[in-house]
Amino acid sequence: MTGCIFSIEEFSVYDGPGIRTTVFLKGCPLLCSWCHNPEGQSPNTEIVRSPNGCIGCNSCIKTAVIQNGQLLFTDESIKKCPMNLLRICGEKISSDILCELLMKNERILNSGGGVTFSGGEPFMQSEFLFECLHKLKGRLHTAIQTSGYCSRKIFGTALSLADYFLYDLKLADNALHEKYTGVSNTLIQDNFSELAKSGVPFTVRIPLIPGVTDTTENITGLTHILKSNRVSYAELLPYNKMAGGKYTMLQREYRPGFDERAEVRIRKDIFDKFSIETKIL
Amino acid sequence: MTEKIKALLENLKSREYRKQRITGKTINRENYHALENQAKLLRELADIEKPILFDNDSFGFNRYTDIMVPGRSGNVTMNYEKVLTFGFDKLISDIELSIQKTSDAEKKQYGKTMLDLLYICLEIAEKYKAHAKEKGNTRLYNALLKIPHKGAESFYEALVFMKLCVYVLRLYGVAHLTLGRFDQYIYPFYSKDKETGISDEEIFETLEEFFISLNYDTDLYRGVQQGDNGQSMVLGGFDKNGVSMYNELSQMCMKASFELSVIDPKINLRVGKNTPDEIYEYATLLTKQGLGFPQYCNDDVVIPGLVKLGYDLDDALNYTVAACWEYIIPSCGADIPNIDTMDFPRVVNEIIVSKLSCCADFDALMTCVSQAIAAECDRMIENKKTDVFPQMPLLSVFMDGCIESLTDMWEGGTKYLNFGCHGAGIANAADALAAVKKNIYDEKTIEKQELLDALAADFEGYSEIRNLLKSSPKMGNNDDYVDNIAAAIMTAFSVNMNNRDNGHGGIWRAGTGSAMEYLRKGEKCPATADGRRSGESYSSSFSPSLDVKTTGLLSVIYSFTKYDMTDIINGGPLTIEIHDTVLRNDIGLKKTAMLVKSFIMLGGHQLQLNSINRERLLDAQMHPEKYPNLITRVWGWSGYFNELDVKYQNHIIRRCEYIL
Numbered sequence: 001m002t003g004c005i006f007s008i009e010e011f012s013v014y015d016g017p018g019i020r021t022t023v024f025l026k027g028c029p030l031l032c033s034w035c036h037n038p039e040g041q042s043p044n045t046e047i048v049r050s051p052n053g054c055i056g057c058n059s060c061i062k063t064a065v066i067q068n069g070q071l072l073f074t075d076e077s078i079k080k081c082p083m084n085l086l087r088i089c090g091e092k093i094s095s096d097i098l099c100e101l102l103m104k105n106e107r108i109l110n111s112g113g114g115v116t117f118s119g120g121e122p123f124m125q126s127e128f129l130f131e132c133l134h135k136l137k138g139r140l141h142t143a144i145q146t147s148g149y150c151s152r153k154i155f156g157t158a159l160s161l162a163d164y165f166l167y168d169l170k171l172a173d174n175a176l177h178e179k180y181t182g183v184s185n186t187l188i189q190d191n192f193s194e195l196a197k198s199g200v201p202f203t204v205r206i207p208l209i210p211g212v213t214d215t216t217e218n219i220t221g222l223t224h225i226l227k228s229n230r231v232s233y234a235e236l237l238p239y240n241k242m243a244g245g246k247y248t249m250l251q252r253e254y255r256p257g258f259d260e261r262a263e264v265r266i267r268k269d270i271f272d273k274f275s276i277e278t279k280i281l
Numbered sequence: 282m283t284e285k286i287k288a289l290l291e292n293l294k295s296r297e298y299r300k301q302r303i304t305g306k307t308i309n310r311e312n313y314h315a316l317e318n319q320a321k322l323l324r325e326l327a328d329i330e331k332p333i334l335f336d337n338d339s340f341g342f343n344r345y346t347d348i349m350v351p352g353r354s355g356n357v358t359m360n361y362e363k364v365l366t367f368g369f370d371k372l373i374s375d376i377e378l379s380i381q382k383t384s385d386a387e388k389k390q391y392g393k394t395m396l397d398l399l400y401i402c403l404e405i406a407e408k409y410k411a412h413a414k415e416k417g418n419t420r421l422y423n424a425l426l427k428i429p430h431k432g433a434e435s436f437y438e439a440l441v442f443m444k445l446c447v448y449v450l451r452l453y454g455v456a457h458l459t460l461g462r463f464d465q466y467i468y469p470f471y472s473k474d475k476e477t478g479i480s481d482e483e484i485f486e487t488l489e490e491f492f493i494s495l496n497y498d499t500d501l502y503r504g505v506q507q508g509d510n511g512q513s514m515v516l517g518g519f520d521k522n523g524v525s526m527y528n529e530l531s532q533m534c535m536k537a538s539f540e541l542s543v544i545d546p547k548i549n550l551r552v553g554k555n556t557p558d559e560i561y562e563y564a565t566l567l568t569k570q571g572l573g574f575p576q577y578c579n580d581d582v583v584i585p586g587l588v589k590l591g592y593d594l595d596d597a598l599n600y601t602v603a604a605c606w607e608y609i610i611p612s613c614g615a616d617i618p619n620i621d622t623m624d625f626p627r628v629v630n631e632i633i634v635s636k637l638s639c640c641a642d643f644d645a646l647m648t649c650v651s652q653a654i655a656a657e658c659d660r661m662i663e664n665k666k667t668d669v670f671p672q673m674p675l676l677s678v679f680m681d682g683c684i685e686s687l688t689d690m691w692e693g694g695t696k697y698l699n700f701g702c703h704g705a706g707i708a709n710a711a712d713a714l715a716a717v718k719k720n721i722y723d724e725k726t727i728e729k730q731e732l733l734d735a736l737a738a739d740f741e742g743y744s745e746i747r748n749l750l751k752s753s754p755k756m757g758n759n760d761d762y763v764d765n766i767a768a769a770i771m772t773a774f775s776v777n778m779n780n781r782d783n784g785h786g787g788i789w790r791a792g793t794g795s796a797m798e799y800l801r802k803g804e805k806c807p808a809t810a811d812g813r814r815s816g817e818s819y820s821s822s823f824s825p826s827l828d829v830k831t832t833g834l835l836s837v838i839y840s841f842t843k844y845d846m847t848d849i850i851n852g853g854p855l856t857i858e859i860h861d862t863v864l865r866n867d868i869g870l871k872k873t874a875m876l877v878k879s880f881i882m883l884g885g886h887q888l889q890l891n892s893i894n895r896e897r898l899l900d901a902q903m904h905p906e907k908y909p910n911l912i913t914r915v916w917g918w919s920g921y922f923n924e925l926d927v928k929y930q931n932h933i934i935r936r937c938e939y940i941l
Contacts, residue, residue: 010833011876013869019876021835082744084751104759105835108879281866 002094003128006039006120010105014281016143016164016203018113021102023132025117026090027124029149031182032170033257034209036243038250040120045090047073048249053083060086071251095131102140114141116166123150123158133161145205147181148188148195155191165195165202169234170213172221180212180257189225196229204234205281210262219267223274233277238264282540285337286489290541293496294910298335303346310351313454314671316390320397323675326350326452327401332412339420339487340441340494341409342448344501353454354670356511356603356619357690358461359679360612364446365439365466368431369399375684388687391674395684398675402449403429409445435477436484439470440491446679447495447512451502453675457511457604460546461611464516464531471530481529489537495545500924506797506915507924510545511604513917517560518551519580521598526551527560538574539567544912544919547573549602552881553580561874568873568890569864573914576606576854577888579881583608586850586886590780590790592697605917606794606822606887607701607852613681615690616787617670618701618851621661622795623774624802625710626819628653630809633717634736637729643722647766650714651773658702658777658789665700666784691785699787701851702778704771705795705802706819708756708826711767712811716753718766732810739808739815751812757825759836768844775848792851793823793886796916800928818932821916822853822889827935834859838880846886854887855880856914858936861892889914898922898934 004026012022027043028035035041039048049060063076078086102115109115115136122129122144129144136142143164148155158165169192170185171177177185195202206222208214226234241261244254271278282290292298308325312318331345364372373396380392410425424433424441433439443460450458474484495512502510516534517527538548550564564575578600587597587608596610603609607618632649640646670691677683683694691698720727727746735743754763771793778791795802803818811826813819820826823841831837834857841855863869873890880888891914901908901922911922913933922930 008832010835011872013863013872019835019872019879021833079745079748081748084748105839107883108835108838108876111875111879113875279866279868281868 001128001131002092003098003125003132004043004045004090004092005098006090008101012116015116015118015145016114016166018111018141019108020113020116020143021105021109022116022118022145023098023102025119025122025125025129028120028147029124029183030121030147033180033212034207034239034243036240036246037120038246038252038254039089042090043120043124045088045092046250047078047086048089049073049081049251050085050087051248053085055083057082095128095135099132099135102136106140109140114143114163116143116145118145118166121147121149123154126150126154126157130157130161133158137161148191149183150187150191152187152190152194155194159194159198159200162200165200166205167192167195167202168205168207169222169225170207172218172225176212176218180209192225193229196231204231206234206236208236208238208264208266209258210239210260210264211258214265214267216267216270219270223270223276226276227274232275233279234271236266236278236280238266238280282489283486286486286493286541289335289337289490289493290543292335293493293543298343298497299347299500301333302344306346306348308348308350313351314353316394316672316674319674320394320401323398323401323453327405330405330452332409334412334416334418334421335497338494339418339437339490340444341413341421342444343494344498347501349501350452350454352456353673353676354617354691355450355455355676356457356459356607356609356617357615357676357680358459358601358603358609358611359446359676360681361443361446361461362466363612363681364679365442365470366432368433369403369429370431372678372684373399376678376687379684379687383687385687391672391689392687395674395678395687398453399678402445402675405449406445433470434473436467436470436474436479437487439467440487444491444494450676451498455673455676456502457509459511459601459603459609460514461601462516462518462599463514463546464528464534465526468528468530481533485533485537488533489541492537492541492546493543496543499545506926506929507920509604509915509918509920511918512545512547513549513602513604514546515549515551515578515601516575517556518598519553519555521594523555525555527556532563535563535567535575538572539570542570542572542912544572544921547918548575549578549606550575551578551580554882556878556881558874558878561878562871565864565870565874565877568859568892569861569870571861571892572912573889573891573919576602576917577877577881577890578602578606578608579884579886581881582846582884582886583850586847589847590699590850591788596696602852605796605852606854606889607792608850610697613696614699615680615695616697616699616701618699618790618792619703619794619796620665620700622703622705622798622802623654623657623661623778623791624705624798624806625654625770625774626706626713626809626813627802627806628657629710629713629770630736630807633713633810634733637717637721637733643718646717647714647769650770654770654773655777658774658781661702662778662781662783662789668785693786697787698783698785699790700783700785701790701792703792703794703796703798703851703853704774704849705798707767707771707793707823708820708829709809709811709813710770711756711763712753712826712829713809713813714766714770715755715763716750716810716812719753719762720749736808736810740812747812750810753811755811755826755829755831757829757831757837757840759832759839764840764843767840771844771849779848790851791849792853793846793849794851794853794917795819795822799916800932821856821932821936823887824856827932834876835879838876838883838885842880842883842885846884850886852887854889855885856889856891856936858891858893861894864892893933895934898930902927902930902934
């Protein structure tokens, strides 16, 4: 079957052990206010325009169509741009071709690294994901980077197929989780417990968003979750002020629901208190 | 870093020392290269130049005036080992002996010039000795009591001797002066110091002082741009039995380069399949400094490649690099590794323009391309057969064989006098041919005449065609479609170039470098079928074309290691830019080190890895005053960003357009 991916990134340094290639699957059930990969949110193919180098000739606008009041570029727009600035984001690719592509770099990837499936949320395309994992079993080390937002059944299957997990924990409080990501964290916490019990190696990732996830209450809440699942290590991802950079490309405005300029607080003291080792990425 | 080093470094970086120079002096440049004038001209300079010692300066041999000495060739590695061990007196008696033995008047005259020049060098050293005494600089004074007449005994004396050699050869006009396998030939002096109880800390401080002193006056010694002065140093490597020669001194040099973060010496690291991870990891720390050091050379590829070109195994094992990256043999090699350049994009473009209409299929076109490359090789080889190179007796005395035969290094005095030919724009040429194959022959999306019209119009009014060309397969994506074409043109080049007689007692060697030709040849080359507009630069050396968005670093590495590089081994690295944020912590550092290792394991011959931050470079263009000491790699050398011509600055910025 085919899946929809928006990028393949080679030598992605922070996506699991060793030298890895990361495949970004399109579509995400969450809508995080700080999302730095907005092109991963919609499950559909989109045409994006790089803002750098535009000479303002409008040939892309002239060849665009209007749908539901939104300007949509067409294949013709891509062809007409004299600066070659438009491209399709969200390629349909079969699991066979994708695995073949990944296997081309086998020699480098198999010296301690592998492939990571990220997104969006890779479980949005769970069938496609599982097909890829089946095909790569025993050939390449596989990791899944996930928000954990999926059914227990899907997550259980993933646990039997993937070699490694990168698991995001964002907000401990359910109401706040709903407010900032659009979904409840119940499934996420349930699946996390399953992961912790499974024996499959994993790393927890915590995005530090100023005033949202870096608060004393939230960090304390998260350390409780970690502790109750006997997890003693987490990686911290401080908010990157470049996060809004890709929205222009999608003709969208970046409207984070928090003060972007506020300093990120690295609450190492709280983690230390609960003897949870942390690393800042 | 000790307080003394901190102070020296500050003085260097402030460039205050340059203000002490005497300005307005000139020298006679008439008949500069004539043998009979050489001693006279050096004497004239030696008389104008006066000894000058900066605060805490233990090395001296700095410039007193701002005279730009007219350049002579160079770009070889002299026999430091012999000169530092035995001293000038031994050279002088050897020359005298050779003069006695020969009855050839011309040779006698040549030998006499060698002597005259060496005497002037001795006088220069005498003047420094007196000045050191007067200044109370007993450390330097004591060293100069012995050297350069006699050989050096201690580590410090050896380095003073080196600085003296560098200084006199610079005054003599040698433009590119390489430092060779420093960690090997200086090692005996290091060991002796250790035996006499001198601590590693003291030795390390002396090494750092020496490195700093190599950076003075580089503004007066510029090649194409400031920084292009050839002071490259090679560390590590493996011997005949595969035993690593990376020693305590190699590590000290890496550490000094890391701590000092200055442009000289330029560090090259010889590695191979048995290089331990720790060396790659330390080297990556050095990369993080952003200097463009170290550059990696793969012994497992270079040595067999040099043997194929006819070098004796022992000589090949001892290889070093010239000013940038060309592989040369120290002491006995007077190779000219950059004597000409194969302009791949131009040659390919001429064939496309003249032969496309009559080639029924792509194979026919490729046959024409191969023939044109062969003809271009013939033309270059024929052209250089009768070239005459001005004699350089003062550099020849430091090379093996010239004193014994009283023959200049450029006239066969040394064992090797081979010519190297760069290969510029391989990726652009391969991309152009791949675009033609795809759009004209395979998919027939462009008519032949349409393409020719678009090229002639420099794509003005043909943006759709240009987009088709630009979205065709590109080298750097691990795509055999285009990588096989690159292999075919490299084969046409190497088969028609390697081992052919150069008319000077040596042979030709094909390479993958471009030096400054990625800009210069690019400026003259009309629009090409890869979508490149007229006048735009090629990629630097052996790298993906500019503005090509590759799948990523792994694919780039695969694309550029597919070819058997032992067949095209004149030198010229794959250049990769990594965003400095990748190197922000130990995870990124370790993985980058593994990436370099992968490149070596896959059979890459040479790698130039640069840590770069595009935003910072753009800011430096706007506000140069904020970045007086920002260093960037240019091609085979690194320079201060502010001191580069804007064309080179822009190329560096464009090179990193697509990095992560």
